[in-house]
Amino acid sequence: MGNAIECRNLTRHFGGNRKKEPTVALDDVNLTVEEGELFGLLGPNGAGKTTLLKILATLLLPTSGSVSVLGYDVQKDAQKIRPRINMVSGGEVSGYGLLTVRENLWMFSQFYGVPGSEARERIDELLETFSLLDKAEAKVRTISTGQRQRMNVVRGFITDPDLIFLDEPTLGLDVSSSRTIRDYIRKWVRDGSGKTVLLTTHYMMEAEELCDRVAVIDRGRILACDSPQNLKRGVRKDSAFTLELTPFAGIEEIAAVEGVRGTSIDSGGSKATVRIVTEDESAIADVISLISRKGGKVLSMTKAEPTLEDVFIQLVGRGLV
Amino acid sequence: MVGRAYPRVIGGVREPSWLFFDTFLPLLGIAAFILYYQAIGAPEVFAGFVVLGGAMTAYWLNVLWSMAAQFYWEKEVGNLQLYLMAPMSRMAVLAGMALGGMFFTSVRAFSTLLLGIIIFQVEMVVTSPVSLALVFVLTLIALYGMGMMFSSLYLLYGREAWHLSSLFQEPIYLVSGFYFPVRALGFWVALAASIIPITLGLDAMRQLLFGQESMGFLPIDTEILILLALAIFFIIGARFALNFMEYLGKREGRLTLRWQ
Numbered sequence: 212m213g214n215a216i217e218c219r220n221l222t223r224h225f226g227g228n229r230k231k232e233p234t235v236a237l238d239d240v241n242l243t244v245e246e247g248e249l250f251g252l253l254g255p256n257g258a259g260k261t262t263l264l265k266i267l268a269t270l271l272l273p274t275s276g277s278v279s280v281l282g283y284d285v286q287k288d289a290q291k292i293r294p295r296i297n298m299v300s301g302g303e304v305s306g307y308g309l310l311t312v313r314e315n316l317w318m319f320s321q322f323y324g325v326p327g328s329e330a331r332e333r334i335d336e337l338l339e340t341f342s343l344l345d346k347a348e349a350k351v352r353t354i355s356t357g358q359r360q361r362m363n364v365v366r367g368f369i370t371d372p373d374l375i376f377l378d379e380p381t382l383g384l385d386v387s388s389s390r391t392i393r394d395y396i397r398k399w400v401r402d403g404s405g406k407t408v409l410l411t412t413h414y415m416m417e418a419e420e421l422c423d424r425v426a427v428i429d430r431g432r433i434l435a436c437d438s439p440q441n442l443k444r445g446v447r448k449d450s451a452f453t454l455e456l457t458p459f460a461g462i463e464e465i466a467a468v469e470g471v472r473g474t475s476i477d478s479g480g481s482k483a484t485v486r487i488v489t490e491d492e493s494a495i496a497d498v499i500s501l502i503s504r505k506g507g508k509v510l511s512m513t514k515a516e517p518t519l520e521d522v523f524i525q526l527v528g529r530g531l532v
Numbered sequence: 533m534v535g536r537a538y539p540r541v542i543g544g545v546r547e548p549s550w551l552f553f554d555t556f557l558p559l560l561g562i563a564a565f566i567l568y569y570q571a572i573g574a575p576e577v578f579a580g581f582v583v584l585g586g587a588m589t590a591y592w593l594n595v596l597w598s599m600a601a602q603f604y605w606e607k608e609v610g611n612l613q614l615y616l617m618a619p620m621s622r623m624a625v626l627a628g629m630a631l632g633g634m635f636f637t638s639v640r641a642f643s644t645l646l647l648g649i650i651i652f653q654v655e656m657v658v659t660s661p662v663s664l665a666l667v668f669v670l671t672l673i674a675l676y677g678m679g680m681m682f683s684s685l686y687l688l689y690g691r692e693a694w695h696l697s698s699l700f701q702e703p704i705y706l707v708s709g710f711y712f713p714v715r716a717l718g719f720w721v722a723l724a725a726s727i728i729p730i731t732l733g734l735d736a737m738r739q740l741l742f743g744q745e746s747m748g749f750l751p752i753d754t755e756i757l758i759l760l761a762l763a764i765f766f767i768i769g770a771r772f773a774l775n776f777m778e779y780l781g782k783r784e785g786r787l788t789l790r791w792q
């Protein structure tokens with residue numbers, strides 16, 4: 212099978228003039244997604260995920276580099292790409308509040324020239340799948356956020372695209388809505404021959420459990436790209452720890468201890484939880500001596516199976532928030 | 533195109549209270565002008581002018597506020613990027629918006645006209661229905677073409693354009709002769725005002741409805757030709773503005789919402 216997406220040396224700047232440096236949203240990105248893949252972009256806010264998606268969806272031009280989607284150049288052949296793609300973003304409020312769920316979906320299906328009877332059939336089918344059938348005739352402005360987001364996802368799939376972009380599709384959703392959406396995405400890729408999904412997320416679990424391959428992106432750069440299993444193998448088995456401590460001033464200095472590759476510190480309440488990825492086991496002794504010197508107390512320490520979060524901590528040096 | 537006209541029409545039907553205000557308020561304005569004209573002893577036919585002008589105001593306001601600001605607004609809710617990502621023709625999106633607006637505004641305009649005629653006992657004779665229909669349709673095409681062109685420019689120059697709109701609303705009421713014959717302003721002002729399609733459209737319709745007394749600005753045939761030229765100009769202009777908006781927007785990242 213061919214490549215659904217190919218980016219070569221893709222760079223995108225925003226703003227900037229003689230006085231001000233431009234924001235570099237994407238910095239020399241090279242990325243290939245094959246047809247039939249469920250591919251994830253994992254990165255913190257401002258990493259450049261949405262910018263990349265917009266370029267792929269023909270809504271934004273690259274500053275430099277070449278980008279092809281479904282074999283066509285995004286700059287020259289946007290019209291050939293558009294009928295075959297769609298995009299859904301988390302927290303989207305698109306559509307018209309005065310129209311019903313069904314009417315909104317019908318309207319968007321018509322923009323893609325889906326024949327009337329087929330559109331009606333697909334709408335019913337998808338509304339059923341996403342448990343929205345009882346809301347079909349409700350005006351969009353009266354439905355809940357979770358229902359609205361499920362409607363948006365339906366909008367994306369109603370046109371039967373070959374490639375769909377999902378920008379944080381489960382952002383801020385309740386557990387059951389999220390699950391419905393994830394289950395559907397998985398099934399859609401497995402059942403359709405060559406259907407491709409590119410989704411962005413900053414939920415580790417989502418990337419880990421859903422994606423065939425994940426690219427870790429931070430500050431516009433792709434830091435690693437592989438299957439979740441292979442990425443985790445890159446973190447040595449004996450190097451990920453979870454510590455529970457009594458909070459103390461200067462807790463963030465742990466990150467500066469020699470041999471510590473990265474930390475993610477959650478110091479909300481009466482105890483702090485610190486996730487540490489080290490180069491090897493010996494560094495942990497220095498961490499513990501730092502903690503006692505600063506007046507902190509180690510409540511518990513566990514050696515952890517590496518997760519995608521540890522991959523991220525190791526690559527970026529900090530946790531994903 | 534039908535897809536895009538749809539929310540407008542349905543929306544209008546769903547919120548009938550709009551209809552009440554949009555018919556009632558123009559009538560108040562009309563009444564004020566008619567009373568004023570009666571007080572200064574203006575010819576009877578002025579009442580007809582005012583009613584017709586008042587009805588056409590609906591289209592003007594629709595173009596100025598709703599149509600021209602449409603893309604801007606669609607961008608704010610995130611619809612614009614969905615439209616631009618879709619494979620349909622961009623002109624069809626605009627035309628759909630225009631048709632939807634036109635349809636719904638017609639309901640208001642005709643209710644205003646009808647009520648105005650009844651309440652103020654306006655007499656008019658339709659001497660040439662074909663010309664009247666032609667003038668009306670050309671006026672609407674040119675007017676909405678202008679709206680289509682503005683909608684792209686608004687999107688790019690958002691806030692400034694908004695101020696411009698408010699700035700122009702009142703003066704244009706005046707110079708376009710909504711409530712009196714445009715010729716009263718003198719030839720040059722009237723000519724300049726003719727760039728707004730509604731000016732000549734109104735003038736031509738008055739000539740066709742009220743005959744000699746209407747103090748027309750230019751001969752009807754000339755006005756029809758100019759309207760036709762305006763219609764073509766604005767539609768082509770809309771196309772250019774749209775392409776320009778899309779290109780500039782894609783280059784500078786202004787088409788889409790930042791926080792997504």
Ligand SMILES: Nc1ncnc2c1ncn2[C@@H]1O[C@H](COP(=O)(O)OP(=O)(O)O)[C@@H](O)[C@H]1O
Nearest residue numbers: 225234236255256257258259260261262785790
């Ligand atoms: N339209 C825009 N104009 C200016 N800067 C932008 C625009 N869109 C994104 N940016 C900037 O580009 C960077 C990447 O943003 P984005 O792609 O939205 O990140 P993410 O989706 O990963 O959170 C951020 O610094 C953001 O402020």
Ligand SMILES: [Mg+2]
Nearest residue numbers: 260261378792
């Ligand atoms: Mg984003």
